[in-house]
Amino acid sequence: MPSLEEELFPSTPGKVKIERAHAMNRQFNRCFSSTSTMFLWALFLIALTATYLSFQSFVDSGSRYFAASWGGIQWEKQVRSSSQIRRSGGMSVLVTGAAGFVGSHVSLALKKRGDGVVGLDNFNNYYDPSLKKARKGLLNSHGVFIVEGDLNDARLLAKLFDVVAFTHVMHLAAQAGVRYAMENPGSYVHSNIAGLVTLLEACKSANPQPSVVWASSSSVYGLNDKVPFSESDRTDQPASLYAATKKAGEEITHTYNHIYGLSITGLRFFTVYGPWGRPDMAYFSFTRNILQGKPITVYRGKDRVDLARDFTYIDDIVKGCLSSLDTSGKSTGSSGKKRGMAPYRIFNLGNTSPVTVPTLVSILESHLKMKAKKKIIDMPGNGDVPFTHANISHARTELGYKPTTDLQTGLKKFVKWYLSYYGYNHGKSVN
Numbered sequence: 001m002p003s004l005e006e007e008l009f010p011s012t013p014g015k016v017k018i019e020r021a022h023a024m025n026r027q028f029n030r031c032f033s034s035t036s037t038m039f040l041w042a043l044f045l046i047a048l049t050a051t052y053l054s055f056q057s058f059v060d061s062g063s064r065y066f067a068a069s070w071g072g073i074q075w076e077k078q079v080r081s082s083s084q085i086r087r088s089g090g091m092s093v094l095v096t097g098a099a100g101f102v103g104s105h106v107s108l109a110l111k112k113r114g115d116g117v118v119g120l121d122n123f124n125n126y127y128d129p130s131l132k133k134a135r136k137g138l139l140n141s142h143g144v145f146i147v148e149g150d151l152n153d154a155r156l157l158a159k160l161f162d163v164v165a166f167t168h169v170m171h172l173a174a175q176a177g178v179r180y181a182m183e184n185p186g187s188y189v190h191s192n193i194a195g196l197v198t199l200l201e202a203c204k205s206a207n208p209q210p211s212v213v214w215a216s217s218s219s220v221y222g223l224n225d226k227v228p229f230s231e232s233d234r235t236d237q238p239a240s241l242y243a244a245t246k247k248a249g250e251e252i253t254h255t256y257n258h259i260y261g262l263s264i265t266g267l268r269f270f271t272v273y274g275p276w277g278r279p280d281m282a283y284f285s286f287t288r289n290i291l292q293g294k295p296i297t298v299y300r301g302k303d304r305v306d307l308a309r310d311f312t313y314i315d316d317i318v319k320g321c322l323s324s325l326d327t328s329g330k331s332t333g334s335s336g337k338k339r340g341m342a343p344y345r346i347f348n349l350g351n352t353s354p355v356t357v358p359t360l361v362s363i364l365e366s367h368l369k370m371k372a373k374k375k376i377i378d379m380p381g382n383g384d385v386p387f388t389h390a391n392i393s394h395a396r397t398e399l400g401y402k403p404t405t406d407l408q409t410g411l412k413k414f415v416k417w418y419l420s421y422y423g424y425n426h427g428k429s430v431n
């Protein structure tokens with residue numbers, strides 16, 4: 001008789017196999033001792049096989065779907081052609097979030113000046129994907145190809161860097177929106193943390209390594225009340241998960257700069273607005289509601305103080321993005337190894353002229369020639385900050401950044417676009 005210890009820890013592995021085989025034989029004989037039991041077992045096995053086969057076909061069709069969304073000779077041809085540089089000293093840029101608001105504008109501006117551009121976007125439904133498709137159509141007509149895929153797809157990113165030796169990555173894909181972070185926190189981690197790391201991994205392994213310019217946010221200043229906000233101010237008091245993921249992005253990009261020699265430029269955008277904008281943002285949803293005669297909710301800060309934002313017009317932001325790419329300096333690494341120090345920069349891109357939310361509403365009312373039905377409520381504790389105000393002297397010195405569009409002018413352009421895009425043109429004119 002083997003001891004208990006020997007049974008648990010057999011001295012020879014074969015021993016347990018033989019004894020198990022004997023035991024299983026005895027079980028088997030008992031189970032199949034009658035014909036009806038055998039019949040039941042046969043039925044069970046058939047059902048099991050059928051389930052397995054249908055599961056396999058589901059998996060196969062799934063992988064066929066993913067394989068079909070990118071890859072293949074035709075796809076590679078489109079990617080290569082879109083990345084063609086058509087000016088001397090130009091760059092080839094991978095723009096993530098290219099079907100997004102800022103991404104589509106930056107892609108178009110790069111293409112128009114002769115740079116090569118390949119877009120990447122997952123066309124998620126955070127807001128109406130038909131607007132993203134329309135932006136894609138616009139870019140397509142200018143020769144910019146947008147690859148449909150997710151940042152977290154490391155195989156896709158590796159393939160893209162395989163097909164094109166991108167000199168730059170303009171990383172604008174993100175889960176945006178301050179208040180939505182309370183509804184869907186996971187989406188912020190998926191895009192702004194996991195997606196960012198997957199992208200940086202691809203950049204660090206690429207040969208040559210591209211220079212990376214990416215969208216941080218004014219929200220990193222959080223509860224900072226020193227105005228105007230300067231890049232050296234504290235950013236360790238985020239007021240929302242969105243802000244926290246953007247702040248994390250600044251730290252994550254720093255490590256890739258430090259360890260792998262990636263050239264990094266982080267841009268803290270201040271409430272960007274304009275034509276082809278984001279429907280989830282206040283100026284956009286206010287316009288929609290005013291036109292439809294629906295009420296708008298205007299938040300008010302502590303002690304009945306109006307909230308204010310340093311609203312920044314899209315064309316100014318695009319100029320800041322392009323200058324950032326132009327001055328980014330090279331990454332130094334190769335084959336995933338750092339070969340020297342590379343630039344690590346952070347800039348505020350704001351308008352440096354904050355406007356209150358009620359003033360934003362009056363400007364919209366004057367452009368739309370309609371009165372808003374305002375519902376004024378105290379700001380809920382949902383991640384908002386009372387005001388933002390950018391100090392842009394660093395960007396002015398290093399990038400030649402000089403915003404030129406005030407809110408009145410910028411909203412006029414936005415309203416004109418809105419009325420035309422949504423078919424309000426007939427019988428309506430803008431101021």
Ligand SMILES: O=C(O)[C@H]1O[C@H](OP(=O)(O)OP(=O)(O)OC[C@H]2O[C@@H](n3ccc(=O)[nH]c3=O)[C@H](O)[C@@H]2O)[C@H](O)[C@@H](O)[C@H]1O
Pocket residue numbers: 176177178216217218219269270271272280281282283297298299300307308309357384
């Ligand atoms: O700079 C940024 O980094 C961020 O800018 C933007 O965030 P915010 O500045 O919060 O813009 P936005 O939502 O338009 O609200 C504007 C004002 O209207 C107030 N607001 C909003 C909604 C509403 O129903 N009522 C209201 O009063 C609201 O309280 C606020 O005072 C981007 O969305 C974000 O992705 C990020 O890029």
